[in-house]
Amino acid sequence: MNAQPTDASFDTRQRLIEAAILTFAEKGFDGVGIREIALRAKANSALVTYHFGGKEGLYLEALRYIFNRKACHVAELAAAPRFEGPGAREAAIQGLKSHIRAFMEDLMACDRGPDPLDEAAMALMAREMQAPRPVSSALLMEQIRPHVEHLMHCLQVLRADLTTDELLNMGMSIQGQMLYFRNSLGIARLIRGNPNYPEDLEGVIRHFTDFSLRGLGIPEAFPQSRN
Amino acid sequence: MNAQPTDASFDTRQRLIEAAILTFAEKGFDGVGIREIALRAKANSALVTYHFGGKEGLYLEALRYIFNRKACHVAELAAAPRFEGPGAREAAIQGLKSHIRAFMEDLMACDRGPDPLDEAAMALMAREMQAPRPVSSALLMEQIRPHVEHLMHCLQVLRADLTTDELLNMGMSIQGQMLYFRNSLGIARLIRGNPNYPEDLEGVIRHFTDFSLRGLGIPEAFPQSRN
DNA sequence: GACTGATTCAAACGATTGATTAATTCTTGG
DNA sequence: CCAAGAATTAATCAATCGTTTGAATCAGTC
Secondary structure: OOOOOOHHHHHHHHHHHHHHHHHHHHHOOOOOOHHHHHHHOOOOOHHHHHHHOOHHHHHHHHHHHHHHHOOOHHHHHHOOOOOOOOOHHHHHHHHHHHHHHHHHHHHHOOOOOOOHHHHHHHHHHHHHHHOOOHHHHHHHHHHHHHHHHHHHHHHHHHOOOOOHHHHHHHHHHHHHHHHHHHHOHHHHHHHHOOOOOOOOHHHHHHHHHHHHHHHHOOHHHOHHHOO | OOOOOOHHHHHHHHHHHHHHHHHHHHHOOOOOOHHHHHHHOOOOOHHHHHHHOOHHHHHHHHHHHHHHHOOOHHHHHHOOOOOOOOOHHHHHHHHHHHHHHHHHHHHHOOOOOOOHHHHHHHHHHHHHHHOOOHHHHHHHHHHHHHHHHHHHHHHHHHOOOOOHHHHHHHHHHHHHHHHHHHHOHHHHHHHHOOOOOOOOHHHHHHHHHHHHHHHHOOHHHOHHHOO
């Protein structure tokens, strides 16, 4: 593995990484050979060991590439200040709404157009989340933690009466519906008989927002008790 | 592959299938060799081809074994009659509660004690749901469809004012949080720093029930408007 | 143009893959 | 008891795996 890539090797490295994302996402780590990746990247398979130290090194670098590439909206929110004092509750509601919107927009990568690489990157992250490799679980945790903490902060402000465990359950339900939505897009399109679903992402975001606020137990979001 | 297994070969077949479930669940289809499975089953690796026609045949047989073994609670519910006439609403609420409980108990296989085989079976199904193999996707869909239809019927009774698309969104949120819970057990345990999570499955079931009923917009489930 | 280090390449490495073979053991009905 | 078929075994198959090798090619520097 070389120390720092030069301009000459940068293109090859990038092509290998992108081919790795596409192919790993499609078939999983064990379902792909480095020859297949190298062929897709129009590079020699020996370069995988040369540039990344091996197949696993390429896999790790692919994950890092995904994390760095996705200048997430969620990441910006995670850096927001804490909600305190009067108006904290309203701010937390707005923060939760923003989180759901940002997370959905990140999930769908809707602001960069339909990019197959983004699509594959999310599929690969989904694989990694379900069956985390020991070597990459730390990388994944480091990436997810700030988002989790920001969401948990919103929830804690909104439901100060709940225990930490109950708050984690709330967060799990909120994140779960969105991540499952992303993971099962293919099936959902089949069930609805609509290959373009969701045409109305705004409607889906609105649904997740309302469902989450009600599920969380926010009175303002509950239609029957609103008036 | 032999036509019908005799008594003599039944034990070996069973041992191979159970070893396959455990090992496939742990490392995925491509991450396991038949020698490793055979070693775990204390059998000869050539018997995989002899009894099941090959590695993929063993995998399919393992899935069938899971489906047959798991006399799912959800499957019983799916065969329940439709909710009609007076009391339909109460019945639908109870039906939804039962569905969530049954689905969670099936997901966690908690009613037969902590059986590593059941645990592995669910992990394998989770893998299969996220990245279904072409040969087994039909088997999986056939297994899942009745559960989806039963859930949709409950939702339709409870929220007759919603469009089909909105109802599908509701169902997606309800199933999503549970499936995500199952799929991301590994990450959840990392986040909580508790490898034994969830110790209190009842609490999780109660949470999903409350969250779903509130999210669905059922007034009775909303604490602030209950009294 | 010669030298240097980084990069790429074709070829081959040993190991392991799923599958096959042929011989052997086990089981069982006549 | 004994053929006959089923079940199991060790050994081996070709293919592929990730990796290594050594030479070729490239880009700069003196």
